[in-house]
Amino acid sequence: MRPFSQLLDGLVYTRSRNGKLALIADYMRRAPDPDRGWALAALTGQLDLKTVKASAIGDMIRARVDPVLFEMSRDYVGDLAETAALLWPKAEDQPAETDDGSLTLSMVVGRLHGIGRAEAPAALAAMMDHLDASGRFALLKLATGGLRVGISARLAKTGFAMAFDLDVDDVEQLWHALHPPYAPLFAWAEGHADRPDPGRTPFFRPFMLAHPLEAESVDLDDYAAEWKWDGIRIQIVGTGEETRLYSRAGDDISASFPDIARAFTGHAVLDGELLVKGEFQGGQAASFNALQQRLGRKAVSAKMMNDFPAFVRLYDILLEGEADLRPLPWTARRERLESCIASLDPERFDLSALIEAPDFETLSDIRAGARDAAIEGVMLKRRDSPYVAGRKATLWYKWKRDPLTADCVMMYAQRGHGKRSSYYSDYTFGCWTQDGELLPVGKAYSGFTDEELKWLDRFVRTNTVNRFGPVREVEKSLVLEVAFDSIHDSRRHKSGLAMRFPRIARIRRDKPASEADTIEGLKRLIQ
Template identity: 70%
Template sequence: MRAFADLLDALIYTRSRNAKLRLIGDYLVGTPDPDRGWAMAALTGSLDLPAVKPALIRALIEERVDPVLFALSRDFVGDSAETVALLWPEPEGEKVVAAALTLSEVVQVLGTISKSDAPAALASMLDRLEADERFALLKLATGGLRVGVSARLAKTALAQAFGLDVDAVEEVWHGLMPPYAPLFDWAEGRGTQPTPENVPVFRPFMLAHPLEETQVSLDDYAAEWKWDGIRVQLVHVAGETRLYSRAGDDITHSFPEVARAFATPGVLDGELLVKGTAQGGEGGAGSFNALQQRLGRKLVSAKTLEEYPAFVRLYDILFDRAEDLRALPWSERRRRLEAYAAGLDAGRFDVSAVIEAASFEALEEIRAGARDAAIEGVMLKRRDSPYVGGRRAGLWYKWKRDPLNADCVLMYAQRGNGKRSSFYSDFTFGAWTDAGELLPVGKAYFGFTDEELKWLDHHVRNHTVNRFGPVREIDKSLVLEVAFDSIHESKRHKSGLAMRFPRISRIRIDKPAREADTIAGLRKLVT
């Protein structure tokens, strides 16, 4: 654990991307198997230790430290793992000198132990470690490292450290299991390169750059709608079907009806949506709010399948049977996609239509008029672009629709986490009912500058009228201009409304709270 703890500590205090790559690369080169493989699993979010939950850790520390002291310390530090690591007491009696814990030992124990035995096992490990090692252990156990390292960056560090092509690593990553022995055998010349043949592996998605002030020629670029669902990759190989999310997570079990309907060998890229209701979106697509009823479910009931039937709007084709099409230009892949899709179940799959526009200006008008529940904006794809993983300049652009805006009243605030743990940075805001009652319509924790955050924090502290645990109730005097992508009906919120991607765009100290927007006015924006 010592080397892994040192790595996490160094990554936390390193802002430079290149420095992070070197730190991870040096660790991987200097650490033996299988520890380095488990470290890569942790850095890429591929490690699951289900026996340890935050509630278990909280119970352990509250048995050893006054709960009020822990709560106050957690509020000040802003991170539960760091707080527990610092407060954990030395074991009573003579300290037993034990062999140093290895990362592999930790994973082996916590990965196989029962939930009933987990508290004693975890406490025993924490007793053997120093504070920074305890922090690393707890982060590892709960799966949230938060050290500023994405899965792609970790894989890039591995590739650079061993002279591999990062796209080749990505190609086989999801077909391998931690601690990735075949990958390191290949990296160090002891084995052959793993291949994805006959395994339904995930391939990296092609991503888009935001279209900012640039205009492009529609002679060179094709336009499609950017649908507001979740990006998925469908893979059918050797009789097996998998659905992968943008992060490469296997979500097949959450959408069994889609998986069953995809039985033609190949790999497709598309947007997972649910069918619209009577108020549904263009082309039969419902809002993201409707899709949320299906997300994250391990078991899907027959009622849910009936009420929120899923389908995929197809964007691209990577493989047609065993033929790799990624090097072909978009225009040719589009032709192949349409031919391939013609043989699929039309109730579960359709092809995202190309938007016909005579000029960029005409496209701009079409985009401005799109307020469909399931449309997030427009995609612009270079007609001669190959399908390449990641973002490549000049190939694909995303042109999101302009956000909606509302003036809302600040109601509640809560401290943030990590570097924001000393600031009130999570803000709940509301709108007025016809009866003059203020009801929450959203929560935002970004959109403001560092200086605005300091101003808001000062306002919260000076205008608190009540406290509910970590939450402060604020007098109803400050108006915030809130930008959001869309707003939907919601049975889970007292106001009956839920905003999609709300963020604070302006502090309206010039506007009286009574002149803020109403629930009735926001309801007119529901899509």
């Protein structure tokens, strides 16, 4: 476990992308099989253990150390697994608190795979007695499914590819035809075996992405404009025998949207936006909040599919049959997509319409007036652009609509993760009701500078009025100007509202809390 725990420590405390890639590549070259395969699965989110609940970890540590000490330490550290790893007492027969190498990552994975929730605490405790603090932290993160070390699945695959001088897009093509611990992948990477054959597996192709528009204008003779819809970007991959749906990160989300997967029986690869039909939009796209009800579910009931019917608004076509259309210009692919969509179920698939505008100034006016619940902004696509992986300058642009803002009052704060674990950096904020009650309307942990973070952290520490585990309630005196993309009705929140992409725009030290915005005022912003 020591090499793996050292890798996690390095990833948490390394800021640069190149630094993280170097750490992953070095581990993949040095670690033995199958440890490195299980590590790659963990880093890419393909290792689904979750054998123990957080409450069980709390019970385990309270039985071994003073409960008051644990609660005080957890409040300071902010992370349950990190607190338990640091406080875990040395076993009586353990001469020193070191990882002696007798417990490997593959042994841990095998043990956790083979036990149920009732047996998990005792098994975890036995393994923790043989690990140092870093090893215990890694073990607890694996066991709870909470492995967050500041990297994406794509970055982990890029690190693997860099280790063996491979093309990450080639690795991506093979990825979904293989399973942990990826023995054929490593054998090919090291030159011991032929390249694995994905065969007729419906595998993921990397998405083409857009740069934010920074120019004052573009020539609409060269660029086509269409709406940027506020759902999730997905890829539909069909072989004629099987269909899978992939998110932008390459995650297989077919189980969350089986109705879409069943509806596509063709042999093609399509790019589009996954949306939910709105009850009050005449069947048009609802807000992201509606789609969120289905995201991340491993199984979806018939009632859920009926209450939140999903459909895909198609943007592009990458492959049709065995023909790879990606080298073709956007205009040619658009024609093929328009022909293809005629054969698809109109209840599940439609075409993202182009925005007709004679010039950029007119397009700007159209964008400024768009406050549809499901519109994020405008996409600009160069008419002669091929479909290429990643972000390529001048080919596609995203032009998001200007954010909405509201003055809110900080109510609660919680410590962050990784390099922010020592700071209160996650803030819950609220607005006033007509009766003078402050209700939470959102949570944000971005938008501020490092200096502003230090100031906010000091404010939380000196203005705490109550504590709830790792959460601090603060005096209701600080106003934060919050920027957000849109706001929607929500049944899950007491205020009845949910913000989309909230972030801190300004710290309003000049404004009294009594003058912050109201719930009624926010409701008027709902489209």
